[in-house]
Amino acid sequence: MLYRRSSGFKWFMAFNSVVMLLLAASILVPFLHLLSVSLSESNAVVGGKVGLWPQGFNLDSYFRVFQHPSILAGFKNSVIQTALGTAIGLFMLTICAYPLSKRALKGRKLLILFIMFTMFFSGGLIPTYMLVKSLGLIDTIWAIVLPFSITPYYLLLMMTYFQGIPEEIEESAMLDGLNPFRILAQIILPLSKPILAAITLFLVVYYWNNWFNSMIYLNSTDKHPVMMIVRNIIAGSDLAGNVGQVGDTGNNISSASLKAAAIMSTTLPIMLIFPFTQKYFAKGVMLGSVKG
């Protein structure tokens, strides 16, 4: 290849690599800064002296965050919401995507249209709220996990994957007397681990990060997930009590450090699983993108 030997191309390569590395750095900088703020001495934080490296070192703000009356309960609620939401979502997506991946199924096109339409036109915030309310789901976890159990986009990804599994495997299983339920459970699902992993991760991230639905559907604050509590801390409405406490103990923690610690500790689970699972995230999207 001629152009690869030209000096212009080499310059471009070097320039491009530098630009891309700077871009990657700019993505990480806010996290580094916040981590430093959460770990720094409060005087340095208040003075705006903290850059990318902690000034001093203490974990006080983290202790304070975990002493916050509702944070631990929030973590527990988040885990429950995430586990239940993910389990229901996976189940519903699977039993919806599998039949629809059968090309010979009569009415399939119509059903797909019926589902895809909801991608482009949804009922809107208020009618959805009214529906959830009239079903008596307000202030229950069901209001969080039921209305969003099937996302048409994830359904498309799963359908595409199932369609790629050779039909012959199922034919022979059917001759052996297995019904489609058992074929799905014993043959298709074990063959679909990559897409199941990807969808599981998407759902886990969705439910872990969710706060809005909890805000509108859960009245009892003791049912709120941790993101909702972090949102209150960031908004400042939940900090008054903490600042009072800080004054009492004479332990000086700036509100900025507290917010930073709250942000870091709730993002930590995602940060920890991300490096090990990122290949599934990417795969999930790529699988669906081969032929939309």
Added chain:
Amino acid sequence: MRVSPYFKRYNHYYLMLVLPIAYFLIFRYGPIVGNVLAFRKYVPGGSMYGEEWAGLRYFKMFWNDPTFWAAFQNSILLSVLNLAITFTLPILFALLLNEILNKKLKTIIQTISYFPNFVAVVVVVGILKEILSPTNGIVNSFLGQFGIDPIFFVNEPGWFRAIYISSDIWQFMGWNAIIYTAALASVDTQLYEAAEMDGAGRWRQTFSVTIPQILPTISVVLIISLGSMLTLGFEKVLLLYTPSNSTTSDIIDTFVFRMGLQNNNYSYATAVGLFGGLIGLMLVSAGNYISRKISGFSLY
């Protein structure tokens, strides 16, 4: 009664679909039907479909409401700006990433680039408020070194759009580029070799081979983003919304949220929401039509 062989073979599949169809009827089409509330008068404690017909009363109400039109303008302006920028940058990013020949470097940059996609919007806004803080934010202390007085970015209407769009780029550019990276990886290398034989340089190859090859992908992404153009980012706007930046940060969705869930004007908010939804639907159709004309590719 004789059961047809087709049904005998496929009945299990229909059985599986019972729950999902029930889900779509209840939770997706239920609210669509619930939009009838926009034409009916809601009485507190009454039916979710309202108690009596009100005709176009609620539509006329928002039609004559200047705060609605301000929100409408903000929505359109923010969406168009955001779409134009966050739609084109991932394509550029994917093209540049594709030029990096070192596999390891490429993987590292890509992995970092899509990490923010999984960060909660609450956290993103928390980070924004922290780094943009007028008292101890890193941005203001940086500007301070040039003698610039602290700016209360998140409260300034003039800064809202820039904050919103740049944080969207930060959060979603890498993730949105994945689909193009996948499309680029599947481009037949013979096409490049053939183009090179014909004397095409790097630029020529990009414009004559790469871009036409990923055009169908670009079209699909464009149609889908047009459809969600008006709804995207509602939570972030809501979190960034303050009364002092409301002249630019109040959009249709926050208007609906305020009117409906905070002021309990359910019918009025439903009417506004329905109007926004219909505009979204029109945009998808338009995008679909344009895509079919340009690239011959359409979703339906």
